[in-house]
Amino acid sequence: MFHVSFRYIFGIPPLILVLLPVASSDCDIEGQDGKEYESVLMISIDELLDSMKEIGSNCLNNESNFFKKHLCDDNKEGTFLYRAARKLKQFRKMNNSDDFDHHLSMVSQGTLKLLSCASKVKGRKSPPLSEAQPTKNLEENKSLKEQKKQNGLCFLKRLIQKIKTCWNKILRGTKEH
């Protein structure tokens, strides 16, 4: 009897405490009424996707590891958006036009502005876009760079689409409630 009560007192509550952060959202989302998203963010997202219309036909169908790891699951929308917005920042100043970079900044910083995430989420550093690979000669280097750029744009387009889908999911859920 004493062992049973001991288990209940010292076993289950810690379990709850451990599991609670897993089940709860790490990030609070402001602007769930959709005004900021529809008036500001969606404009930049559409501008980016319009400028990347040609990209997609040459993209590989395999899902990036990032998307396998980070999903816009229920109660995880804020975390996903946080991760995606931070990833988006890495695509700035990659020989893009000023307008393109401007809209990238609008989407990433605007999203981050609306999120209030816990420090543990913020503390994780997103991996770099790619790792440098040793090249043998200049031509191979050049083609690799182009390939990397193409892969990067494919990933960027996919990322922006995922962000848009996740925002729509959040607003849909808000309207249903």
Place this chain on the structure above:
Amino acid sequence: MTILGTAFGMVFYLLQVVSGESGYAQNGDLEDAELDDYSFSCYSQLEVNGSHHSLTCAFDDPDINSTNLDLEICGALLEINCLNFSKLQEVYYIKTKKFLLIGNSEICVKLGEKSITCKKMNIVKIVKPEAPFNVSVIYREGANDFVVTFNTSHLQKKYVKNLMHDVAYRQEKDENNWMHVNLSGTKLTLLQRKLQDDAMYEIKVRSIPYSSDYFEGFWSEWSPSYHFRTPETKRAEMDPVLLTISISSFFSVALLVILACVLWKRRIKPIVWPSLPDHKKTLEQLCKKPRKNLNVSFNPESFLDCQIHKVDGIQSRDEMEGFLQESFPPQPEESEKQRLGGSVQGPNWSPEHTVITPETFRGESPLECPAGNGSACDATILPSPRSPENGKNGPHVYQGLLLSPGTTNNILPPPFPLQSGILTLTPVAQGQPILTSLGPSPEEAYVTMSSFYQNQ
């Protein structure tokens, strides 16, 4: 004790003096005064130059010495923390793309490195749209209205797209009597009947962000005014064809009315409201016109006795017998004058009787009549055959009796055949007419011509 009290008093006095020197004056707080002096207001204009936005601020107090004062905005910026304002005379402004448009910013008045006063503002809540332009008014004659159109640069913008417009118009002579119309589109219709005729009007437009939108702010500047004149009201110009038709129809109607009035008595009224024919005239029309010498008068005063001479024999006896069988016995009960001139009798006669019996036709036709009625007596009298209905011994009615031999009367039944022979007339006494009186039978009612006079 005294020394203690004095010490305390001096301490309090010193405290008051010190606090006064530190700026805590009774006349007002210097710090508060400084804050009031440096109050400022700002407005933003999005996409004013391509994708660049502008933010304009100015101190509320125009007398403030802003020589060493700067303004700085921090927060809600892209990739940077703060931005400094540029200064143009007394106005501070920024033109940049780096507004995040999400969240609040802080604008501070800086004197060197020191912030004097700060204000939190949201760039999207202090938006001042650009003024509308190209205001024009077109008059539509068919619709009797004015179409007001204008343009705004916000139709091509991405962020501040939904605006509320205020159209103001007035008669130029009516100062400060502006009429306002709010609309969300760029087209307005003004009815002509709501404006004065032949008057000069002034019209202008301004805009403000839609209140229910994400962006809020202030009224824009007024657009340049447009002046227009309303047309004079003409009496509706009718189509010439329609005008001709209406005039001709009017005159036709007038002519009809005049003709109706003129011909009313003579032509129209007799048809519309026929009057009973005058019996005198009707009789004159029906009867034969007397001979020239015939002096016919229906004046009862001129009625005189007509001598009748009895006719004794008739040559054709067969016919006579037949006639006699049909005849009715004379009724000598009442003595009345018998007239050959016709069935018209004097006013003294009763209205029911007619007096000629077949017997009187025996003998010769010529009858002696008084001189006055000679022409009447020359006429032959054609009695109507006895009606089979009249089985009574009542007198017959002779109507339409004054006929010449040559006259045919369809109304009267054919008379008993006048003898080709001679009616012998045996005058009972010359100059003594036989007066047969035929009194009115109670069974039958006879209406004679004389009865008209009696009734009158």
